[in-house]
Amino acid sequence: MTAPLRTPAVATKLPAVGTTIFSVMSALAARHGAVNLGQGYPDFDCDSALVDAVGAAMQAGHNQYAPMAGVPALLQAVAAKIGAVYGHRYSPVDDITITAGATQALMTTMLAIVKAGDEVIVLDPCYDCYVPAIALAGGVAVRVPLHAGSFRPDFGRIAAALTPATRAIIINTPHNPSGTVWTAAEMLQLQALLAPTEVIVISDEVYEHMVYDGAPHQSVSRFAGLAARAFVISSFGKTCHVTGWKVGYVAAPASLMAEFRKVHQYNVFSVSTPMQHGFAAYMASPAHYLDLPAFYQHKRDLFRAGLANTRFRLLPCEGTYFQCVDYSGLKVAERQLDEAAFCQWLAAEVGVAAIPLSAFYGDGFAQHTIRFCFAKQDATLASALERLASL
Structure with a gap:
């Protein structure tokens, strides 16, 4: 009688590692047709x-x-x-x-x-x-x-x-x-x-x-x-x-x-x-790197101007193509959601995907803060801001 095939067990080197929050939120954005401002990559072509x-x-x-x-x-x-x-x-x-x-x-x-x-x-x-x-x-x-x-x-x-x-x-x-x-x-x-x-x-x-x-x-x-x-x-x-x-x-x-x-x-x-x-x-x-600050500052300023019309509190953005906001002024069904739950709600109900800041902490420290990526076409940012205006 042939012994059943068996895959050897492996003791993982990374027991705390699973699917990244970026993959989770991108999948959620795709499922709900949300504007994906979660993952940090441009949606426009290079030169x-x-x-x-x-x-x-x-x-x-x-x-x-x-x-x-x-x-x-x-x-x-x-x-x-x-x-x-x-x-x-x-x-x-x-x-x-x-x-x-x-x-x-x-x-x-x-x-x-x-x-x-x-x-x-x-x-x-x-x-x-x-x-x-x-x-x-x-x-x-x-x-x-x-x-x-x-x-x-x-x-x-x-x-x-x-x-x-x-x-x-x-x-x-x-x-x-x-x-x-x-x-x-x-x-x-x-x-x-x-x-x-x-x-x-x-x-x-x-x-x-x-x-x-x-x-x-x-x-x-x-x-x-x-x-x-x-x-x-x-x-x-x-x-x-x-x-x-x-x-x-x-x-x-x-x-x-x-x-x-x-x-x-x-x-x-x-x-x-x-x-x-x-x-x-x-x-x-x-020129391609000397002109980059002005290129992205335009997008930052456009995005921040739109977010100023919401109940988000904008944190300073001195660099990168990420904008963090504090959502503690927003409640969902009279409840203050934790960061992961708020991002899930935002993607499913508002149609914009973001990343909870707690995902970047080893202990999941939460501050009611989420991160948006503004490395997007102006039209993409406008679409996201139109949806976020409901807040």
């Missing part, structure tokens, strides 16, 4: 010149493996951009690697520097890939809350969280989900705090070119004491409206980058060759 540049690279025969660290022309273009915008000189040969998006850059960084039992400080609320990446590297996430309401760094709590086991701290500016942007004074405070330590900074700067009202982005690269201990991560997907292409980069001092590349060569090896050549050609003109 046709970028598509043409990638097509030209394909036609020119750039279709085999790229060098492990990246196509030289793109590495040089990234180094030149960072030098021109932030004043820090990275070597295109030794200090920069092209990655399969920022998420891969974050994961590879963790695998490269975090050993079993190492602690990594994470500032809550945070993007949902940070803590799983730490866990998969064998590290321990130490969650330190940002100031509630303002989402500014609490340096007293960060200092208290530093221990001999602290290997790294992840910072994110402009900040997803809150839209808060770190100031130069805050960067200098972090630099002074970490100066006597061996702690590495992992700086998630994927929204670097979405800072508003004339304020500059304070990249870690601007501050010599931080740049010397940091992996700085950014995203062509966010900057060029091509999130589906999954291309990003990481910059770090050569000794740190050498460790990064040891892992990168085995979990990715190299990134799409024609896309790298296309980005290199496209970066010849800086």
Whole structure:
């Protein structure tokens, strides 16, 4: 008698991880025909010149493996951009690697520097890939809350969280989900705090070119004491409206980058060759990122003006393409719903999908606050605002 087939059991490495809130809310939006302002991606096309540049690279025969660290022309273009915008000189040969998006850059960084039992400080609320990446590297996430309401760094709590086991701290500016942007004074405070330590900074700067009202982005690269201990991560997907292409980069001092590349060569090896050549050609003109703040500030201002006519209380939006609002002035059937339930009601009954801010906290901390994405066509935003006007 043949024994029944059996799939071996696997002890999960991520017991707390299930379907992400982004997938849940997008499915709910589709089911109810809601305007999806939940997931953070544009609903408009990228510049046709970028598509043409990638097509030209394909036609020119750039279709085999790229060098492990990246196509030289793109590495040089990234180094030149960072030098021109932030004043820090990275070597295109030794200090920069092209990655399969920022998420891969974050994961590879963790695998490269975090050993079993190492602690990594994470500032809550945070993007949902940070803590799983730490866990998969064998590290321990130490969650330190940002100031509630303002989402500014609490340096007293960060200092208290530093221990001999602290290997790294992840910072994110402009900040997803809150839209808060770190100031130069805050960067200098972090630099002074970490100066006597061996702690590495992992700086998630994927929204670097979405800072508003004339304020500059304070990249870690601007501050010599931080740049010397940091992996700085950014995203062509966010900057060029091509999130589906999954291309990003990481910059770090050569000794740190050498460790990064040891892992990168085995979990990715190299990134799409024609896309790298296309980005290199496209970066010849800086207009696409220099004009981005004004492009998104128009959308932010349009969206905020419409939301001002509702009972939402708008939180500041200094950067990113996310707008957070406090809905505590709204009740549903005389009840104050929790954030997840309110988002479900909003999608089903009002026809607009958002994300509960509590989903970005390790403990589900709730403030009656939800997040909208305004990286949408003006017509999409107008449609959402028309529906939200009922509130």
